[in-house]
Amino acid sequence: MSGKKGEKKLYYHGLKEQKKLDVSRLKYLSILLSVIGVAVLLVAAQSAQAPLVRVSDVYGNYLMNYAVVRINGTVVTVPYVSQTGGKLGITFTVDDGTGQIDVRVYSPLADEMIRKGLVPFPGDEVTAEVQLRVRETYTYSMLQYLDGLHFRSKLYSEKPPLVKSLNANMSNTYVAVEGIITDFSNVSSGYLLTVDTGDSLVSVLVPRVLLVFNNLSVKVGDTIYAPGIVYLYKGTSPEIVVRNLTQLAVTPIEEAPVVPIGEAPNYPGMVLAVEGSIAGITYENGRYALTLTDGGNYLDALVPREVLANLNPFNASSESTVRVAGRMGDDGRLVAAYLEAVKPVKTEFKPIGVLTLDMRGSIVAVKGNIEEVDRIGSNLKLVIDDGTGRLDVFVPSATLAELSNETKAQLKVGLGVEVGGYLELYRGKLEVVVYTGEGIRALGEPLPPEEIELPKVTAGQLADYEGQLVDFAGSIEGLTYANGTYYLTVDGVKASLPREALLNLNPLEAGTGSPVVIRGLVAGDNLVKGENITVEVPIAPIPLKPDEVTVDMEGQLVAVVGKVTDVANLSGNLKIVVGNLPVFVPRSTANELTYVPAKGDLVQIGGYVEIYRDEPEVVLFNPASIEKLEASGPTEGTVSDLKTATEPLLLTVTWDSIAYQKPDYVITFHDPTGSATLLAERSLLPNPLNAGTGSTLRVIADPLSGRITGLNVTRAKPSPILRTGSIGLSMKGKTVAINGTVSSVAIIGSNLKLTVDDGSGEIAVFIPGGANVSVSKGQTVHLAGYVDEYRDEPEIIVYDLSAIEVERPSGTGEIEEVTVAELSKATGRVNLTVTWDGLGYENGAYYMAIHDSTGSTKLKVARTLLPDPREAGTGSTLRITYDTSAGEVVSITVVEAVPAEELRTGDVTLDLLGTTVVVEGTVKDVYTGSTFVKLTIDDGSGELVIFIPKSVAGDLSFTEGQTVRIAGYVAEYKGTVEVIPYRGDCIEVR
Template sequence: MTEKKREKKLYYHGLKEQKKLDVSRLKYISILLSVIGVAILLVAAQSAQAPLVKVSDVYGNYMMNYAVVRVSGTVASVPYVSQSGGKLSLTFTVDDGTGQIDVRVYSPLADEMLKKGVIPFPGDNVTAEVQLRVRETYTYSMLQYLDGLKFDSKLYSENPQVVTSLTPDMANTYVAVEGIVTEFLNVSSGYLLTVDTGDSEVAVLIPRVLLVFNDFNVKVGDTVYAPGIVYLYKGSSPEIVVRDLSQVSVKSIENAPVVQIGEAHGYPGMAMSVEGSLAGVTYESGRYVITLTDGQNYLEVIAPREVLANLDPFRVSSESVIKVAGKMGDDGRLVAAYLSIVKPGKAEFRPIGTLTSDMIGSIVAVKGNIEEVVRVGSNLKLVVDDGTGKIDVFIPSATLAEISNETIDKLKDGLGVEVGGYLEEYRGALEIVVYTGAGIRALGEPVRPQTVELPRVSASQLADYKGQPVEFAGSLEGVTYSDGTYYITVDGVKVSLQRDALLNLNPLEAGTGSQVVVRGTVVDESLVKGENITVEVPVAPVPLKPDEVTTEMEGQLVAVVGKVTDVANLSGNLKITIGNLPVFVPRAAANELTYVPSAGDIVQVGGYVEIYRGEPEVVVFNPLAIEKLQQGGSVEGTVSDLKTASEPLLLAVNWDSIAYQKPDYALTVSDSTGSATLLAERSLLPNPLEAGTGSTLKVVADPLSGRITQLEVIKAKPSPLLGTGAVDLSMKGKTVAVKGTVSEVATVGSNLKLKVDDGSGEVTVFIPGGADLSVKEEQIVSAAGYVDEYNGEAEIVVYDLNAVIVEEAPSEGPSEETSATEEVKVAELSSATGVVNLTVVWDELGYDNGYFMKVHDDSGSAELPVQRELLPDPREAGTGSTLRITYDADAKKVVSITVVEAVPAEELKTGKVTLDLLGKTVVVEGTVKDVYVGSSFIKLTVDDGSGELVVFIPKSVAGDMSFEKGQTVRVAGYVSEYKGTVEVIPYRTDCIEVR
């Protein structure tokens, strides 16, 4: 059929339908096509890449919060891994040239990355599809899926170049190092090794990200081969970061060759083993020192606690032979990495009463009953008594962690215990330090007390007991002091005693002739090394007047009664003058005084007589040997009663005026019954800056002499601050205060005269006895005193040197003196002279008989002694701050500190303060769990929920602050350590807040 005919057949009217079409299935076909289309669109959407962005465009951009983007750049940090609640998280930093952003990976994706070894390292080029989190001060990102991380690990080699030192220009190269491990630190980012290559020391980091699913054992003394990427720590310090543990090899120190003790020091830097008898153990700066001997030669071995813990204190004695392996240091001491017992010695339990200071360093074992259990921070202290004596047992926190809970539960009062450790002296008393968990055996039941009776001997019998412990009985004759040790004389024999032991003797109660018993070791017939003293029959001393003490009494114990005429603080020591007799109270005793005399007090003082500059003085060694005596005879009265009374009167008066009446001052006082003028010593007068005329006073007045013998401020009225030009003769006798610029300075004998002007007019300020004050023209001075007349003009007389405060004058630029100060580098300090300036970065703070700062610049580093008062507030400028230091190179001390660029101390959780932060300033806050008050310090155990931390507060810093359990404290200070325990030590009172 042709096309034309076929068309007619279809469309002409009246034609019959050729075939019937069924269209009901078309709807199913259309639905199927729709589903297929949507699926195709979904697949296309999933395969589409997120947009590639610049870090600088999204950082801090709140519009991008939760956005999914791609970032591309170079890994700029060692990946950091953490485990919390059993789940892993991984963080690394990407730098794209416009900024840096942290990429976080959380479990289980982090677990997958670590197991597959898909770990970005510094220098790798990465592209990561992440979801952004934009916070107020911090923007970070989260990896969504593993395929969203693409990186090119170019920094890798099967055969890297072996180097002996690192330089910053090696950054992002792949090298290897081989040498001996001289230091091992477990830091937050992994294991940090110091490897000695023979030419230099190289830092090697085994990242913690490689240690999660892998074991890696290395110790000091081992020889390691470690390849990795050179990474600049803090942008400047090169270190090797290992990225493949399978490439690291370790040769154990245990296989080191054996060297004789007498020859060991001749091989510095060599890994070696030595064998010798154990001669002693001591503690030094976070590590232990073991002394070995071959009978003729001695060798000191430096060992961490983990190594020393291999020495079972119940299996060793002075006859034991031990083997130690490690690396010989340049100082002739072996740094130990391995220790074993070759020949055990016979260890016996010693009676506590036979332990003496001659045995310090020895490993000893004792058995007794626990008398007291005390928590000291994270450490534990026991007091053990075996019937022959008592001894403190100190268990450091690291050792405590090795003791089972079952054993700890049995360390209770009254129960028996076996203790093994080394003998040490702490604050004049012996204690056993337990250095391993195996050194404590809790018996769970009391033990029978031992009995050791030392022979009681007299002076004539001492020669027969040379080298033996005895009880030496005799008559007390006197006390002397030499080179840190006190000596008492008993029947002509000298007995050495530490001050803590001597505190059992109070010279106000037991003087010359008292019968005493000294427990100690006989050195020879003329000397006993005493451990403690007991007064059996006290003989009370006869009180003396100050003028009755003479040079012929040197070394004798005396008691003196009299009136205090002066009190002075001499760098922590106290000097009290009673009448004309000086009384010296050393710092240790002064810090423990419960009563500090004031001028005018009537006191009784006990001590021994010493000759100082040809004159006698009394030295107080017992803080209980200063007592205030009540002054009898004074009764309450009024000013009008002064006319008829014969006994001292206690008066409450208003202070009206003051004048000088050589050698005293005349105070005019009044109450509702009248007024009177009374004489008073200068030492009784209050500081006029704090309390001047107009103040309410309580005084004890002697009506017969017209003198004030005691004075107390009841209601203080500070002297009013006036303009210098406003001071005139109408104010004569009144106290005033002024502040202005010094225009003229003149020294008149021992006195000082100033011209002061605040812009309103000039006034003269006269300071009796002020010639030694350092005041210069152009300085700003505040001063308070009374108005007097001189040559027809008003002048201010300052009768209290504490009422003079000198400030530096402000200036627009550096003064001639400042500009002339030489600017030097740290490396030039050793050759510098005079006063110089340094611009440095503050690295650490420490204390060793005074504070010292560790600082550095680009030329080197140095330790500078510094007074505490000069240190900046760590909350504003802590370690890491850039400082400008004025330094006296001749006197070797810091003169002043100016903060150039402040870095506030980091705020940390209490459980995050570790020994890695030694010397760094930190801020911590937590609840006080324990308070321990020592003679010169306060120790707090503080916890914010993350772990306990010891806060050590010197009483010179704490002032009059007190602490209780349950308080919340906030402290800023520096990180230190004591016997392996980390501590935070504040050095400013205002950095201790109790909330």
């Protein structure tokens, strides 16, 4: 069939045929329905909220990585701004009570957040919809759209209460302060200001997030009104964090009204300016007291060093007219924050010799060649000489920090320097205090010799030159000492001389009758205050025998030749007996001796005669006026000859044993004729690794002094290497060597004590003077020394530092660098770069509090590893190698040093717990316990307790009236604040 007739009918017979449907349109309908369905699902998804989670449930949960969640909590950090490659980033931290998590916002969302004023600040209650990022040791989140951040409450007020001070109880309140800016720092988190409210100093932070699209002009001296949130920096220190620049008001210091000096005290609390010349400068409790005068009235202004530093001492002398601005205090003194020389008068250079006590406090300029350079803590002291006299120059640490490296490198002995500052009196001597880096000019070469023409006068002419600097000429008649001063009698006139100047007079070369010239200030017709002395024609004295010195020679310069019969140390002074004549060497001279005679030495000594207990004695005041005279050389002999010999003997002996007899060592030896024991200096002893007991020695023995004066090894016998557990008291006095692993390290004063074990048993090792030997627990050592007894147990004494070899452990690859947050999961040895926050002592160990950007913690550390706080204290950036297995610090490297702050004793409070400080004061009380010494010191600002462990104090002794300078950390004992030094070299007794 064909056509319609051939089609099969798809309906029953009798039914009407239906119209055909076009099903091709159904596919378009289905596509439309699918699109509509997806759109509905998308709208539904967008309107659905992400789940609200707790930080503790998601932190470190890898299953939540990339999850979108909501977090409710309080903002607990100041927003941190980063700008990398022109892209802006903001980070703030939210605490929901179960934990804390960082929320990051990236550009361009961060830009929009700042422009719309939607940046969260501490104390704000927020809900944030974020996407999580879970890393191995750190979990953070990202805000992906601005509507995902909702403020449930903002810490803000249009009219915040005005406060004068802050305390920790004000945390998360909105307040305002008004006062003068006394310090300004551009730190990573923004502008950090110190504001003096009149009652206290308040820290104000203008966060960098507010400065991204805004400019803020502010400086020291300006008056500021600053509202904001009270935030506890590091959890303890309250500061105001500004959240709205439109509320901030700054009044430049230049706009302060000028008030006459005589009227200024009538305006307490007012910000004002005064003008006048400088009547004096002194240092007072961390600030400088600047006295101004208008010719009839005087006014004191307390000026921070940073402000005083604006006054260049070379360009503005005390005769200059200066303007000082600040807040007038209730005590009639101006608390200054701004200083300017409005009519500067250039400072003229003066000879050092014309500087007098009545010039104290005035600005001076001097120049000279450097004779001494000393570091005193973090400060620098120079001694300069211009030919007219010597002068101390004190450079505080803040000034030193302003000097360029080139200038510092040229501050060397022998080079010239120009100095500007104010004159101060310190311990009875004038010194120049350089209060600004502009006050030092290093010349890089010695000053050319300049003839300073001073009147040359004789004894009969002195009355005509009273009060003037002169060159006084005459002949030496004698020398005396009274009340801390030396007096040289010249032609009947007494000339006082500092000991440093008197060193130019050597009585072995220039005795009585020698013509001299003394440069000094004429104080009267019979007194010259001398600065230095020049011997024009030395007349050598005739040497005397000891019994030729009599009481009739009191005050005369003499030279004595004889043999030393006794030497004794009297609390730092020396007493030398030559024949039967006592020679007294004061401590100051004894400390400078390059040769200290021994009993039996033939010597020549020069000094002046003094009467002591009705008998004559010679006082040696110049360390160069003692000489050892050569006796005849040693003769060959035997040990048996020692009993009758009077001259040195040359012996060939076998070394039997060694022991210590302070300050020398006792050497026992023998030859075929007998045995003997003599004393020897440590420097003469051979390295026991190479030559120990049993070696054949060639020695020079002095039978009169009982000492070995020379020693050579002719046949070396190395110390035997023994097992540590086999060494017993039967070996006492014998030298031995060991190889083993260090199981403990302790520093005792300047000494080092180890415990070493090679697996057979432990042995104690004591290393005199070995505190600086670099050895740590776990290292392998090879060493040699002699066996001694300590508390009924054997101990090895290593008397030669070259007899200890430390083997470094073989490396296992580069040490991993970790953050504080990653430390808890780290293994082995790791490196951290951190900021040192504090130091404490717990359960017999020291702990350092440290932090980095990821967190904070405490690390156990050996006292020997701690840096010198005078150079690098708390606040310093350190690189620490930490052994996670042992749970202790292995090594410390200072990356960026912050010296410990020097404080008055009365300014050390419990707020500084753990902080390193430097203090100086007079000892008021001394208490000695079984393991410690406790001092009470005072510098006039209040008493302070110094707690010194005996392991730190070493051999130091303390008495009331001493001046001590201590560097250590602040601690607390039963509510009393203490400073505890942890290094022996940080205890200076003056």
